Amino acid sequence: MKYIPTIGIECHVQLCTKTKLFSEVNNDARGKEPNSCVSPVDYSLPGMLPRLNGEAIRMAILAGRAMNCEINPRSRFDRKHYFYPDSPKGYQITQFYEPIIGAGYVELPSGTRIRIEHAHLEGDAGKLTHFDSYSLVDLNRVDTPLIEIVSMPDIHSASDAHDYCKELWRLMCFAEVTYGDLYNGNMRFDVNVSLAPEGSDKLGTRTEVKNLNSFKSVERAVEYEIKRQSKILDAGEKVIQETRGWNDAKGETTSQRSKEEAKDYRYMPEPDLPPINLSDEFIEAESAKLPLMPTDYRQIFGDIIPNDTLEVLLDYPTLMKKLGQIEHEYTKKQSAITLIANLFASVLLAEEKSAEYLNDLPSAKDLIELVEMNNNRELSSTATKEVFLRLFDPQMKGRGAKQIAKELGLIQENDLEALEKIVDTVLTKPETKKAQDDFRAGQEKVLGFLVGQVMKESHGKANPSAVQDILRKKLS
Amino acid sequence: MKIKREDILHLANLSNFTLSDEEVLSLGKDLQDIIKYISQLDDLDTSEVKSTYQVFEMENVWRSDEIIEQDASSEQLLALTKNEKDNQIKVPKVL
Numbered sequence: 001m002k003y004i005p006t007i008g009i010e011c012h013v014q015l016c017t018k019t020k021l022f023s024e025v026n027n028d029a030r031g032k033e034p035n036s037c038v039s040p041v042d043y044s045l046p047g048m049l050p051r052l053n054g055e056a057i058r059m060a061i062l063a064g065r066a067m068n069c070e071i072n073p074r075s076r077f078d079r080k081h082y083f084y085p086d087s088p089k090g091y092q093i094t095q096f097y098e099p100i101i102g103a104g105y106v107e108l109p110s111g112t113r114i115r116i117e118h119a120h121l122e123g124d125a126g127k128l129t130h131f132d133s134y135s136l137v138d139l140n141r142v143d144t145p146l147i148e149i150v151s152m153p154d155i156h157s158a159s160d161a162h163d164y165c166k167e168l169w170r171l172m173c174f175a176e177v178t179y180g181d182l183y184n185g186n187m188r189f190d191v192n193v194s195l196a197p198e199g200s201d202k203l204g205t206r207t208e209v210k211n212l213n214s215f216k217s218v219e220r221a222v223e224y225e226i227k228r229q230s231k232i233l234d235a236g237e238k239v240i241q242e243t244r245g246w247n248d249a250k251g252e253t254t255s256q257r258s259k260e261e262a263k264d265y266r267y268m269p270e271p272d273l274p275p276i277n278l279s280d281e282f283i284e285a286e287s288a289k290l291p292l293m294p295t296d297y298r299q300i301f302g303d304i305i306p307n308d309t310l311e312v313l314l315d316y317p318t319l320m321k322k323l324g325q326i327e328h329e330y331t332k333k334q335s336a337i338t339l340i341a342n343l344f345a346s347v348l349l350a351e352e353k354s355a356e357y358l359n360d361l362p363s364a365k366d367l368i369e370l371v372e373m374n375n376n377r378e379l380s381s382t383a384t385k386e387v388f389l390r391l392f393d394p395q396m397k398g399r400g401a402k403q404i405a406k407e408l409g410l411i412q413e414n415d416l417e418a419l420e421k422i423v424d425t426v427l428t429k430p431e432t433k434k435a436q437d438d439f440r441a442g443q444e445k446v447l448g449f450l451v452g453q454v455m456k457e458s459h460g461k462a463n464p465s466a467v468q469d470i471l472r473k474k475l476s
Numbered sequence: 477m478k479i480k481r482e483d484i485l486h487l488a489n490l491s492n493f494t495l496s497d498e499e500v501l502s503l504g505k506d507l508q509d510i511i512k513y514i515s516q517l518d519d520l521d522t523s524e525v526k527s528t529y530q531v532f533e534m535e536n537v538w539r540s541d542e543i544i545e546q547d548a549s550s551e552q553l554l555a556l557t558k559n560e561k562d563n564q565i566k567v568p569k570v571l
Contacts, residue, residue, distance in 0.1 A: 017541050018541045018542065018543055019544075024542065025544075025546060033563050034564045035553070035564060037550075038550050040547075040548050043556065051537075055541035076529055085565070129564070130570075131569070134567065134569050135567050136566055137567055278536075
């Protein structure tokens with residue numbers, strides 16, 4: 001039988017605040033020892049009280065706006081109780097009843113809209129590492145601010161699930177609320193999948209695959225669940241509602257111990273945190289700080305940058321920002337944007353060190369200077385690429401495109417008089433005599449040889465097409 | 477509402493408590509009494525009353541996002557745990 005999959009996705013985004021959600025310790029534990037970014041609040045020592053980080057509220061507003069969501073003026077926190085060593089408190093502080101972010105939607109590159117049910121603020125749990133006979137607990141991650149984004153079950157294919165997660169990642173990166181490092185778990189996805197026979201208006205029993213940390217694993221896990229559940233339904237059996245884990249190496253999901261039901265979490269109001277009550281003015285002022293989003297860039301550059309290139313570049317907020325700057329500052333936009341977008345996509349991203357380079361891009365002024373040298377034919381396309389890469393080189397950057405091109409001797413000779421002189425020198429050389437005669441006798445091919453000789457004489461600086469023109473004139 | 481023995485055992489299990497038979501009995505009785513006491517509210521018409529979230533009437537108590545040196549060092553905090561290994565807290569295996 002043919003089944004229609006229905007998919008809803010919950011996504012946890014770690015916010016890049018300086019301090020944790022409820023304590024004043026460093027929230028950035030990257031490259032630090034386990035249990036080094038901790039406070040008595042994280043350890044939940046008796047008498048310790050949480051203190052809410054205002055920056056997390058501001059970031060939540062930006063994240064919400066990035067997803068076209070309503071921001072709820074009033075929100076508050078609740079305790080979600082569970083017993084597990086990743087939480088010394090014995091509960092997670094979350095927003096169960098009144099979340100800060102309301103309904104909205106995310107638009108995929110294909111134009112499909114996925115509705116957002118709501119999103120809320122909460123503290124992350126500690127990290128467990130399991131060994132044969134014991135587990136180790138690292139509390140660095142405890143109460144790192146998270147936004148949990150809950151989608152409506154609007155997704156109906158594995159590829160849309162992939163695209164939705166990727167677009168969410170882009171939105172959060174462009175909104176600058178997360179480092180967006182998937183490898184280190186900055187964004188994690190839980191995927192709910194159910195199947196219903198085609199034409200049926202009732203949803204099937206769903207399973208939840210937890211803790212996926214890449215778009216690819218989301219796509220593969222959904223594909224696997226669709227196949228697995230189809231087989232069960234085809235055999236006339238029932239899908240069990242359960243939580244499943246994803247084994248990336250084996251490419252399969254496996255049943256996990258069943259989790260508590262909602263009532264077992266014994267949600268209760270968090271008495272230590274007064275509610276949030278935002279004025280319209282505050283929400284508006286914070287919302288106005290939202291940087292340009294992928295949709296905005298698609299609108300601005302849709303006609304100038306080929307779609308394939310644009311979608312590649314949209315994975316790199318810093319590059320898009322730079323293109324936006326050039327668009328803003330330079331009058332001859334069209335050619336400049338096309339050239340630089342191409343250099344970004346085909347030259348920069350192919351570089352081994354591109355990841356380092358992305359954090360410290362050359363100024364718009366440097367890039368515009370490069371564009372102008374290319375447009376004036378002072379630089380060949382090969383030389384343009386070379387100078388472009390040197391703009392990122394720690395040894396050379398900051399000197400400007402012109403200076404770098406001069407130092408490397410890459411500026412093309414376009415001065416016709418000077419070029420003519422060089423051509424004359426070459427034509428008086430005895431070793432070019434035969435080629436000249438051959439060309440006059442109609443052999444087009446030898447022109448290449450003569451151009452080569454002129455290039456050699458000019459130490460590679462002559463503009464080859466100009467040289468060709470001069471040679472044709474002289475040999476006619 | 478009647479609190480059953482299974483309810484107490486279920487709650488104990490959620491919190492990872494081991495209770496003796498006597499404790500199950502006495503805690504069951506306590507919980508029953510507490511619920512009975514609170515149930516007096518059922519006699520009142522509260523349909524017009526907004527549920528209370530907190531009693532201090534404070535709002536928007538935030539702090540700025542600045543790192544502050546903690547009084548207790550990470551070493552002191554880790555030393556509070558029963559077992560440690562490689563700067564981590566060692567616990568019985570859980571999955």
